[in-house]
Amino acid sequence: MTNRLPWWMGGILMSGLLLLTFSIFGADRPIGASTYVPYFAGIIFDLNPENYSYLKEIEAPASWEGVMLLGALFGGFVTSVFITKSFRLSLIPSGWKTYKNNSVVSRLLWSFFSGFIMIIGARLAGGCTSGHFMSGMSQMAISAMIFGAVVMISLIITGRLFYNTKGEK
Amino acid sequence: MADIVFVNEHTSGIGDRLIGIVESVIHQEHGSVALVFLIGVIFGGIIQYTRVDKFEKIAGFSILKDTIIPKMLFLTVGLTSIALYFMIEAGGASYHVKPIMLQGLIIGGILFGISMAILGKCPGTGPVSIAEGRMDVLVGAIGGILGGLVFTLYYDDFFKPLMGESLGKVILPDLFKGHETLTVLIFGISITLIAIFIPKLELFDEADLCKLPPDERPDKK
Numbered sequence: 001m002t003n004r005l006p007w008w009m010g011g012i013l014m015s016g017l018l019l020l021t022f023s024i025f026g027a028d029r030p031i032g033a034s035t036y037v038p039y040f041a042g043i044i045f046d047l048n049p050e051n052y053s054y055l056k057e058i059e060a061p062a063s064w065e066g067v068m069l070l071g072a073l074f075g076g077f078v079t080s081v082f083i084t085k086s087f088r089l090s091l092i093p094s095g096w097k098t099y100k101n102n103s104v105v106s107r108l109l110w111s112f113f114s115g116f117i118m119i120i121g122a123r124l125a126g127g128c129t130s131g132h133f134m135s136g137m138s139q140m141a142i143s144a145m146i147f148g149a150v151v152m153i154s155l156i157i158t159g160r161l162f163y164n165t166k167g168e169k
Numbered sequence: 170m171a172d173i174v175f176v177n178e179h180t181s182g183i184g185d186r187l188i189g190i191v192e193s194v195i196h197q198e199h200g201s202v203a204l205v206f207l208i209g210v211i212f213g214g215i216i217q218y219t220r221v222d223k224f225e226k227i228a229g230f231s232i233l234k235d236t237i238i239p240k241m242l243f244l245t246v247g248l249t250s251i252a253l254y255f256m257i258e259a260g261g262a263s264y265h266v267k268p269i270m271l272q273g274l275i276i277g278g279i280l281f282g283i284s285m286a287i288l289g290k291c292p293g294t295g296p297v298s299i300a301e302g303r304m305d306v307l308v309g310a311i312g313g314i315l316g317g318l319v320f321t322l323y324y325d326d327f328f329k330p331l332m333g334e335s336l337g338k339v340i341l342p343d344l345f346k347g348h349e350t351l352t353v354l355i356f357g358i359s360i361t362l363i364a365i366f367i368p369k370l371e372l373f374d375e376a377d378l379c380k381l382p383p384d385e386r387p388d389k390k
Contacts (some may be wrong), residue, residue: 003381007237010219011244011364017211018249022262027200027208030265033293038317043186045318054324063193067202069296071209072216076297079217086220086377089302093224093289094374099232104305110287111305115295115312116319118284122292123320124332125277126267129291133242136267138249140341140356143269147278154282159231162287 003084018138029064030135033072034122036065099163213297220377222297224289229372231286236370247361254342254353266338273332 005013020026039062041047042055049055080087092107100106122128125147127136133151136144194202216222221238229235256262285291288309290298295313298306320328341356342349373388 003385004387005215005219007219007241007369008244010215010221011241012248013211013215014241014245015248015252017208017215018245019252019256019262021208022253022265023256024261024263027205028262029199031208031212031293033291033296037292037313038321039190041314041317042321043183044314046183047318047321052321052324054321060193060197063190064197064199064205066190067194067205068209068212071206071211072213072293073209073296073300074206075210075213076217076222076300077213078210079214080301084217084220084301085380086217087301088376089304090376091304093228093303093305094376095225095228095289095372099228107305108308111309112312114284114287115309116316117280118288118292118309119313119316120320120328121277121280121282121284123277123317124273124328125281126270126273126332128281128293129242129285130293132267134245134249135265137246137360138253139264139266140250140353141266142339142341143267143274145341146269146271146274147281150275150278151282151285154279155231155286156233156282158283158286159228159233163228163232165232165234 014134018134022135027064029061030131030139031068032061032065032127032131032135033069034065034119034128034131035062036069037119038123039063039066099165212293213300216294216297217301222290222294222301223374223377224298224303225372225374226289227285227291227294228287228289234370235372236367240364240367240369243360243364243367247357247359247364250360251353251357254350254357264340266340268335268338270332270335276331 018031021029021031035058039055039058042049042052047055049059077087091104092102096107125132126143127147132141132144132147137148191202194200194205199205200208219237219241220226221241226235226238230238253262257264281291288295288306290306290309292313295306295310299310342352345352371387378386378388
């Protein structure tokens with residue numbers, strides 16, 4: 001019994017899921033995963049959509065992604081408990097301890113900060129890994145290719161500067 | 170009449186707003202609520218079962234010690250691009266292309282890359298991590314919700330102008346008129362080959378491995 005799928009199986013399955021989602025027999029739209037976040041923020045902070053043009057603009061896709069997200073939480077939870085058996089409560093990843101530091105406070109502060117700029121970045125670009133990279137590149141969209149290239153470069157430069165890969169334990 | 174007045178007031182509760190989300194999906198022509206939920210379940214299941222939601226995969230890629238993420242992403246794109254093209258030709262789907270807004274894509278892409286390296290998640294893999302108990306990612310999600318709030322509050326005044334003008338919804342085959350099918354095949358096959366030829370590097374998490382019997386540990390094979 002194996003507790004994880006190889007990358008090529010993941011790629012084939014994800015491709016099948018994207019095709020189902022795009023198909024007129026499925027949802028007739030791409031997969032996206034970042035539009036729901038500002039919409040949820042609007043609900044939590046009780047913003048009236050009538051007063052905020054952005055909330056009105058994203059209502060339909062954000063609702064669709066919101067329902068999909070509930071499914072993803074459920075699917076992720078069930079898979080982690082019964083298949084990968086990786087469910088456990090934790091505050092700091094092992095890789096952070098190896099390549100950054102052992103401080104939970106540092107991890108949580110950086111998590112908060114990076115989560116904040118992640119959503120601003122995704123909304124400025126109009127998509128994230130799902131919407132641009134997977135769905136957009138699959139449509140050969142030039143917008144997705146520009147986003148993908150900028151993200152890859154920014155990701156690798158940040159990795160170089162942010163983590164300590166020399167003093168490995 | 171009273172109901173309408175109530176809804177228009179600024180006092181509809183969180184419960185009503187959540188029901189509004191479900192109603193919105195019902196009224197869209199993008200699949201039933203059950204199907205959309207099922208798409209999410211499969212999406213979360215694939216991400217969890219392939220372990221690409223792990224910090225060691227995404228942050229590991231940023232320090233070039235793990236290449237599972239690019240291999241899986243490129244394979245997904247390579248296969249889907251070809252299949253989707255022929256599905257659209259056959260009338261079974263259509264393109265939903267995002268516009269080229271150069272400033273937004275570049276500034277957004279830089280911010281997104283920085284945050285992906287530090288958080289070790291993206292908006293799709295983050296919720297799956299939270300579902301398997303990663304509380305640091307939950308803190309990241311709270312940051313994300315505040316980021317979404319700031320974006321919403323200052324959208325008209327600041328963020329929308331920052332994104333710049335749209336240069337149109339262009340796809341690669343538009344640039345090679347008359348050779349659309351060939352363009353798609355070359356693109357799809359090249360991207361698939363890139364996925365296969367990226368050297369396979371893996372960074373493992375001891376906290377997961379120690380739960381496995383010694384002969385099932387992928388790092389020992």
